[in-house]
Every structure is written in C-alpha cells, then in structure tokens.
C-alpha cells in the first residue's frame with residue numbers, strides 16, 4: 001500500500017489533484033477517527049480532518065518520500081487536534097455556547113454536557129461512556145491511547161508521529177491506562 | 188496505585204501490556220499474581236480497560252468527504268504549473284535561462300550577496316541576530332524574502348515566504364516541535380540554500396513576470 005501511496009504522491013507533486021483524491025480516500029476514515037476521538041464531536045472532527053488533508057496537500061513538498069506517509073499525515077492531524085484542544089478552554093467555552101444559543105450549537109452534541117449526573121449514566125450507551133472517559137483524559141494521555149488502542153499503531157510509530165522519545169510515549173500510555181482503569185473498572 | 192505491593196509489579200504489568208516484558212519479569216509477575224489478589228485485580232482491570240477501549244466501534248468519515256476536500260484545495264501551486272511549462276518548452280526554457288543570466292548577471296551578484304543579511308522591509312517584522320521574526324498576532328500582507336538569515340513565523344503571512352541561505356524556523360510549543368502549527372503562511376514557503384536553487388528562484392521570478400504580462 002505504501003508503494004501505491006508514494007506513486008500517487010509523485011503525481012500530486014506534479015500537480016495532479018485527482019491523485020490526491022485517491023490519497024484522501026485511503027486515509028480519510030483513519031484521520032477522521034483520530035479527530036473524532038480527540039475532539040469528541042462530529043462537526044469539529046470533520047472540519048479538522050479536512051484541514052489536515054488540505055495542509056498535507058499544501059505542504060506535500062515537505063514530505064520526505066522515504067518515510068511512511070501515514071506517519072506524516074497522522075502527525076499533521078494530531079497536531080491540529082492538540083492545537084484546537086489547547087485553544088478551546090473547554091469549560092468556559094461550553095458554558096458560553098450553551099447559554100448563548102437555543103441549544104442547537106455544535107457542542108450540544110457532546111453527550112455529557114447538559115445532563116445531570118444520574119441521567120447521564122442512564123442515557124449514555126456504553127460506547128458513549130467509554131468515548132467520554134477518553135475525552136476526559138488530559139490531552140497528552142488521550143493522544144497516545146487513541147493512537148495505540150483505536151488506531152492500533154505500534155509504540156515506535158506513535159513516537160515518530162508525536163516526535164517524542166519512546167520512553168515518554170510508554171510513560172504516557174501507562175498513565176493513560178491507569179487513569180482509564182480507575183474510570184472504567186466498575187463497568 | 189491502590190495497592191500495597193512493590194510498585195515494580197505495576198511496572199511489569201505495563202511492560203507486559205506493551206508487549207516488551209522480559210522473560211524474568213514475566214515469570215516474576217505471574218508468580219506474584221497467583222498469590223496477590225490486589226495485583227491480580229488491578230491487572231484484570233487494566234486488561235478490561237483495554238478491551239473496552241478497543242471495543243468502541245470504528246467510525247467513518249462522513250459521506251462525500253473526499254469531494255468536499257478536493258473542492259476546497261487551493262488551486263494548483265504556481266511553481267507546479269511553471270515547472271510543467273518548462274517541461275513542455277525546453278527550448279524556450281534554455282532561452283529564458285540565458286536571458287536571465289544575461290540580464291541579472293546573477294552568479295557575480297550571488298557572490299556579492301552571500302554575506303549580508305537582508306529582509307523585505309516591513310514595520311511589523313522584528314530583527315534579532317540575523318533572524319526575522321513575524322510576532323504572534325501580527326499579519327503581514329505581501330511576500331517576504333530573507334537572505335542570509337532565518338525567519339521565525341509566529342503570526343500570519345498573507346503571501347509567499349522565501350528564505351535564501353537560511354531557514355524557516357518552526358515555532359516550538361511547550362518543548363515539542365510543531366510541524367503543522369507554526370504560524371500561518373497563506374502562500375508558498377521556500378528555502379533556498381545553494382547557488383543553483385537561487386538561480387532557479389531568479390528564473391522563476393523572471394518567468395512569473397513574463398507570464399503576468
């Protein structure tokens with residue numbers, strides 16, 4: 001698959017936008033999945049996924065063709081997600097959004113936000129509950145847990161994507177697992 | 188971690204879950220889990236946690252996503268179309284290179300220029316030790332050319348950035364390097380390090396002028 005991808009990228013470098021369409025087809029679900037799990041709602045996830053592909057296209061001549069393309073692409077996507085998370089200041093933002101409009105904001109999508117705690121547990125499906133606990137992780141643990149257990153990437157690949165030493169990735173995965181364990185053990 | 192045991196056993200659990208536990212550690216862990224219910228419980232909870240995370244269904248990008256992105260891609264980059272034009276017109280290309288060489292007498296001007304740090308003039312660009320800085324929150328409209336120095340972009344540039352004999356420094360954020368989140372540049376970013384690339388840059392600007400007329 002990497003060979004096919006590299007052949008397409010050479011065409012993209014020559015200016016063929018349709019070749020980039022094939023690249024999008026190959027990776028859109030994986031990138032969307034990262035963004036959705038990181039950001040927690042489908043509108044933002046779609047926007048972020050789109051931005052990741054546009055950035056990859058615009059900067060395609062900075063991609064080193066000897067490396068794995070998905071690593072580079074996932075790096076762009078995770079960086080964009082982290083930027084968005086850091087810019088968001090979640091609590092303040094959520095309150096402002098909910099108070100401001102008639103409930104039909106992007107953020108009314110987040111399952112937990114407006115509901116009281118006991119209602120939350122009742123109405124939330126198991127899937128949503130797990131997703132919510134992933135979202136509750138600090139962003140640096142959330143990223144590695146998603147890449148490891150949802151994208152099923154190797155620790156080495158994760159360390160390349162995040163540009164972090166392998167030891168740091170391991171520590172973050174350990175802490176992420178422990179944090180999730182405490183939240184999910186009673187299920 | 189909620190149990191009284193030596194922390195090494197928790198370490199071993201994580202080594203095991205990462206798939207890089209040594210034979211000795213694994214043996215030690217197994218033996219310990221047979222006698223220690225607290226650790227056994229913690230280990231089972233960890234395994235369950237992983238299984239739960241992995242059980243979340245894989246979601247897909249919304250329908251029509253690819254078409255949408257393709258529609259929003261910027262038009263073909265200028266240099267791509269210029270490079271292609273060169274490919275199609277080898278004779279004219281040679282003529283243009285010749286003319287460019289003649290009119291700008293580049294090689295000698297390359298040698299002269301080689302030392303001095305210069306930046307496209309703009310009141311908002313800060314200069315520090317041969318580095319041009321576009322500060323955060325500042326938007327520069329127009330192209331920037333830096334020679335014999337670097338540029339750090341924390342703000343936004345609405346135009347192309349060209350660095351001759353230097354590099355574009357990516358903004359560091361919390362000690363981690365951020366490839367995609369350096370300040371925003373709406374045009375092309377180019378780094379030119381050698382005489383030949385510089386030549387190419389000169390030819391391209393000449394070409395652009397020709398094509399614009």
Ligand SMILES: [Zn+2]
Pocket residue numbers: 190192193196219223224225226227
């Ligand atoms: Zn124990």
